[in-house]
Amino acid sequence: MAKPKAQSPKSEVQSPKSAPAAPPYHPIAHGLSDDDFKHGKVCTTRWTADARYAWDRGVAIGRYLDGLKQGKLLGVRCAKCARIMIPPRAFCEWCFKPVDGWVELEDTGVVNTFSLCYVTWDVKRVKEPQVPAVIEIDGASRGMGIMHLLGGVDPKKVFCGMKVKAVWKPAAEREGAITDILYWKPL
Amino acid sequence: MSERIAVVGIGATQFRTITPDVSYKELMFDAAVRAYDNAGIDPRRDVDTFVTCAEDYIEGTSIFDEYVPDQLGAALKQVHTITGDGLHGVAAAVMQLRTGRFSLAVVEAHSKASNILTPDGVAACAQDPVYVRPLCLNSHFIAGLEMNRFCAESGVTPGQCAQVAVKNRGNALSNPIAGQAAKLTLEDFRHARPVALPLTELDVAQSVDGAVVVVLATESRARELRTKPVWLTGAGWCNGSPNLETRDWASPKYVTTAAAMAYKQAGITDPRHYFDFAEVDDTYTYKELQHLVALGLANACDVGRDVELGKTATKGKRPVNVSGGALGMGHMYECIGLARLYCAVQQLRGEAGMQQLDKARTAVVQAWRGVPTASAAVLTLAT
Numbered sequence: 001m002a003k004p005k006a007q008s009p010k011s012e013v014q015s016p017k018s019a020p021a022a023p024p025y026h027p028i029a030h031g032l033s034d035d036d037f038k039h040g041k042v043c044t045t046r047w048t049a050d051a052r053y054a055w056d057r058g059v060a061i062g063r064y065l066d067g068l069k070q071g072k073l074l075g076v077r078c079a080k081c082a083r084i085m086i087p088p089r090a091f092c093e094w095c096f097k098p099v100d101g102w103v104e105l106e107d108t109g110v111v112n113t114f115s116l117c118y119v120t121w122d123v124k125r126v127k128e129p130q131v132p133a134v135i136e137i138d139g140a141s142r143g144m145g146i147m148h149l150l151g152g153v154d155p156k157k158v159f160c161g162m163k164v165k166a167v168w169k170p171a172a173e174r175e176g177a178i179t180d181i182l183y184w185k186p187l
Numbered sequence: 188m189s190e191r192i193a194v195v196g197i198g199a200t201q202f203r204t205i206t207p208d209v210s211y212k213e214l215m216f217d218a219a220v221r222a223y224d225n226a227g228i229d230p231r232r233d234v235d236t237f238v239t240c241a242e243d244y245i246e247g248t249s250i251f252d253e254y255v256p257d258q259l260g261a262a263l264k265q266v267h268t269i270t271g272d273g274l275h276g277v278a279a280a281v282m283q284l285r286t287g288r289f290s291l292a293v294v295e296a297h298s299k300a301s302n303i304l305t306p307d308g309v310a311a312c313a314q315d316p317v318y319v320r321p322l323c324l325n326s327h328f329i330a331g332l333e334m335n336r337f338c339a340e341s342g343v344t345p346g347q348c349a350q351v352a353v354k355n356r357g358n359a360l361s362n363p364i365a366g367q368a369a370k371l372t373l374e375d376f377r378h379a380r381p382v383a384l385p386l387t388e389l390d391v392a393q394s395v396d397g398a399v400v401v402v403l404a405t406e407s408r409a410r411e412l413r414t415k416p417v418w419l420t421g422a423g424w425c426n427g428s429p430n431l432e433t434r435d436w437a438s439p440k441y442v443t444t445a446a447a448m449a450y451k452q453a454g455i456t457d458p459r460h461y462f463d464f465a466e467v468d469d470t471y472t473y474k475e476l477q478h479l480v481a482l483g484l485a486n487a488c489d490v491g492r493d494v495e496l497g498k499t500a501t502k503g504k505r506p507v508n509v510s511g512g513a514l515g516m517g518h519m520y521e522c523i524g525l526a527r528l529y530c531a532v533q534q535l536r537g538e539a540g541m542q543q544l545d546k547a548r549t550a551v552v553q554a555w556r557g558v559p560t561a562s563a564a565v566l567t568l569a570t
Contacts, residue, residue, distance in 0.1 A: 045316050045321075047312075047316050049308065049309075049312050050305045050308030050309075050311070051244060051247065051305060051309050051312065052303075052308070053247035053302050053303055053304060054302055055210070055211070055299070055302050056207050056209065056210055056211070056301075056302060057210060058209045058210025058212070058213045059208070059209065059210070059213055060210070060213070061210055089212070090210075090212070090213050090216065091213075091216050091257075091258065093256070093257035093258075093260075093262045094231070094262065095231070096229070096260035
């Protein structure tokens with residue numbers, strides 16, 4: 001955590017002459033440092049939540065993750081709106097009906113959008129950016145993509161519309177998770 | 188005066204202790220499909236507004252409302268989520284319908300209790316972090332404190348509280364969706380493990396998974412649908428003070444106030460003789476008795492004797508929790524009240540199957556949000 005910069009509080013800010021007198025203004029300036037918090041000069045009450053979960057995968061997510069373990073990308077199709085959807089779901093959210101079947105899709109696609117991230121999930125600055133991207137999967141309907149990471153590419157050379165292919169974990173190491181794909185590389 | 192509001196559709200899944208075969212979205216979808224079919228509506232075309240009831244800590248996902256539209260047919264429609272019981276959601280939907288801007292509303296609540304690995308840890312997070320949590324007590328202790336004071340002031344005995352569990356779990360045997368039905372006897376309580384005495388394990392409703400969806404409509408819209416409307420004549424809610432140190436442990440005033448709000452809307456001045464049956468919160472056995480008093484349906488000095496004499500049994504003078512209540516159907520977090528409402532509507536429609544009462548024209552339904560809350564909602568219903 002960056003050390004907060006100590007500021008000297010200003011006593012008052014002058015009101016414009018034409019306006020009625022305003023109450024005294026005190027800018028926000030606590031003058032506290034990181035050490036003040038660490039050494040108990042600021043009183044707090046602490047609690048570490050014991051909140052743990054194990055979510056049932058269910059029909060759609062379960063079969064999708066089983067597919068990943070086998071090195072396959074599985075989607076579903078809705079006969080009413082004719083969409084091929086990935087990640088799969090048990091029902092079509094637009095038609096509000098159960099989906100009509102499963103479809104195996106290519107492990108290639110096109111970058112819809114991406115970002116170069118220099119701050120990690122646990123708030124660390126990194127020199128080499130992570131590159132999350134939405135990848136529209138070949139064979140799925142337009143706009144149907146999965147959320148993943150790009151790799152094996154100079155971040156400066158990534159662009160919307162770039163064709164990419166999945167880089168899978170070795171079969172023996174796959175566990176039925178989205179991380180069974182290590183990253184997506186330029187095709 | 189704005190239009191009357193009716194319940195026009197109900198749907199529920201089976202309530203089960205575990206549901207490893209479906210995700211929470213698939214569970215909600217199942218209840219929603221049943222409710223929409225029951226009402227004879229298409230959610231994509233017909234529904235104007237959706238209210239869901241969920242608590243992020245229970246779901247394990249922050250801003251959980253973002254994850255509810257798809258499985259209800261609510262994508263790109265008006266949706267919001269309340270961190271309250273399903274009956275609070277009904278009250279919110281009623282207010283929306285009464286604005287005159289909407290004519291058809293959906294309310295949803297569910298439980299995936301089996302997915303919470305640390306239910307007591309999650310419950311502890313509801314305790315006050317300064318005054319209570321440092322004592323490191325299991326949250327059931329609050330019910331133990333309340334049961335003791337309630338019994339001391341009312342003269343109700345732990346044995347009479349046990350009779351509530353015997354009745355409700357027995358009632359659930361004839362409820363096809365109930366998840367905690369059992370044939371108990373008072374003898375079973377002699378061997379029940381203590382939790383926070385006088386509270387034993389058998390005094391506590393045990394968790395189940397499940398979902399309930401209810402469809403509400405304005406009177407003019409209800410008349411266009413094929414289902415027989417059940418009129419929602421009053422909706423009230425109230426929160427007491429959260430302080431354990433200063434609350435009234437014997438009398439939940441927040442229930443009485445919520446009831447007064449609903450009764451006033453419905454024009455009910457004599458609740459004791461008005462309702463044919465009641466579906467009230469029984470998260471803990473003593474709570475059913477305490478709530479009956481707070482709702483004005485019984486005297487504190489008689490309520491324990493009433494259950495012993497069978498006055499609240501299915502064949503009694505005024506049945507209470509014929510469905511099995513939370514003790515018999517299962518504890519479902521924010522879905523407890525909606526489960527009560529689901530069963531009350533079945534009764535009022537004459538569709539309660541083996542549980543059907545001979546006389547079911549008026550009902551009161553009440554929910555409480557569990558320890559450590561002082562939060563309740565009350566609905567009054569009529570055919």
